[in-house]
Amino acid sequence: MRITWIALLCLSLVGCGSEGGKTGAAAEAQPEQTFSWKLVTTWPKNFPGLGLAPEHFAENVARMSNGRLKIKVFGAGQLVPAFEVFDAVSQGTAEMGHGAAYYWQGKIPASAFFTAVPFGLNAQEMNAWLHYGGGLELWRELYEPFNLVPYAGGNTGVQMAGWFNREINSMADIKGLKMRIPGLGGEVFTRAGGMSVQRSGGEIYTSMQTGEIDAAEWVGPYNDLAFGFHQIAKYYYYPGWQEPGPTLELIINKQALESLPDDLQAIVESAARAANQNMLDEYTARNNAALIELVETHGVQVKKLPDDVLAELQRISTMVVDEMAAENPLAKRITDSMRVFAKQSKAYHGISEEAYYKARGQE
Structure with missing residues (x-):
């Protein structure tokens, strides 16, 4: 039987769309790989603001990935003690952690810079420095020896003394x-x-x-x-x-992050950015009402x-x-880097944010 060059070409391909090749519609029908992660935190489970941020992050990741990446959140002490989050994620006991970088100051003294510097950058300036001023790259360089990739994971705004x-x-x-x-x-x-x-x-x-x-x-x-x-x-x-400008962190085990396909890595990054901004929005909205209650109801x-x-x-x-x-x-x-950014930010904010607050105060 004579085999044409077209038939030979078809046979040389993997199945040429046949059952064995799993191409076309058959390949698309295959279920996509799913991942299940653990996220440990330094906060009590479901604690308002701080503790709910990783919960919302996990929910958003599950929704955006259509369930392909599911993250179970553990409060402080449920899987590891609060101050062992860094080591747990570094060693792969959990794929992710949520806490504050200054908790690891005894291990990495410079980590404290990525939570807050006294009289330093406020929340707006920290976010800008991290994402547009080279701060995030420096943070990741600092954590690289510990097998960790950090992301900004929340900010409460200027705190009380x-x-x-x-x-x-x-x-x-x-x-x-x-x-x-x-x-x-x-x-x-x-x-x-x-x-x-x-x-x-x-x-x-x-x-x-x-x-x-x-x-x-x-x-x-x-x-x-x-x-x-x-x-x-x-x-x-x-x-x-x-x-x-107290910044919280989401830290991810480097191997765990690299095991994700590109689209899931992008979803994790986007969900982290959303969690970071959402926390600042929430504290800005809720702090004053709570202060009024402390003063008027409790006599603080x-x-x-x-x-x-x-x-x-x-x-x-x-x-x-x-x-x-x-x-x-x-x-x-x-x-x-922080000081240069602070100087530049102050110069502009003097005629924008600060000037506006003063003008509004005259009303």
């Missing part, structure tokens, strides 16, 4: 004060004569109630009301010099830190950041 059981009228009132205050703010507080104590959010109430600590900063009215701090502390101070005394105290804290902050920048070349590059 914290809850105190004594009035702060001068720097002398800080001497000997034991305060839950992490990150660079904690280092500054210690240099100012106080004592920085590390506690997860779920441990703060009991620590203050038992007198283990004298003061604590957490977030702001929305979260502080939920934790009931007004029941154990009398004075609520502002402004949050220690965390002006809201006080401003004295100007001379803020000036001294800023002086110490500059010294602490300078010392960290001198520790290694990457820390210096991060510091220099």
Whole structure:
């Protein structure tokens, strides 16, 4: 039987659209690969704002991927303790984590820059620096040795300075004060004569109630009301010099991320950006209502830190950041990048955001 060149060509192809080749409609009918991930957090399960952000992130990923990537969220202590999130994701115990970079300052001192720098960038400026000023690239370079890929995963806006059981009228009132205050703010507080104590959010109430600590900063009215701090502390101070633009992080195990097809990686990135902005929107909307309740219903005394105290804290902050920048070349590059960006941002915001607030205040 004579075989034509067309038949030979057809036979040389994989099935030429036949049953064995699984091409065309048959191939399209094959189910796409699915993935199941674990996401561990430093927050109590479903805690308002902070704890719900990873939940919403996971829901969005599932919806956008049509169920191809399902992420189960574990609160602090459910799978790993709050302060073991970094190691769990680095080692692959969980594919993802949600927390704050300054919790890992003992392991990576420069990680604190990616949560907040005292008297540094605010939320709007942090987001801009990370996504358009080279900050995210520096962050990923810092985490590269730990097998992690970080994304911005939320921001609460400028926080409160914290809850105190004594009035702060001068720097002398800080001497000997034991305060839950992490990150660079904690280092500054210690240099100012106080004592920085590390506690997860779920441990703060009991620590203050038992007198283990004298003061604590957490977030702001929305979260502080939920934790009931007004029941154990009398004075609520502002402004949050220690965390002006506190950025939270979503960290992903590098191998887990690279195992995803391109479209799912893009979905993860988009969902992270949405979670980051959504948290800032929520805190902007909810903080003032919570503050009103704290003052009018619970009788909380809201006080401003004295100007001379803020000036001294800023002086110490500059010294602490300078010392960290001198520790290694990457820390210096991060510091220099942030400071250049802050200077540029301040120049424009002086005639835009700041000028507008002043103008609106005249109404």
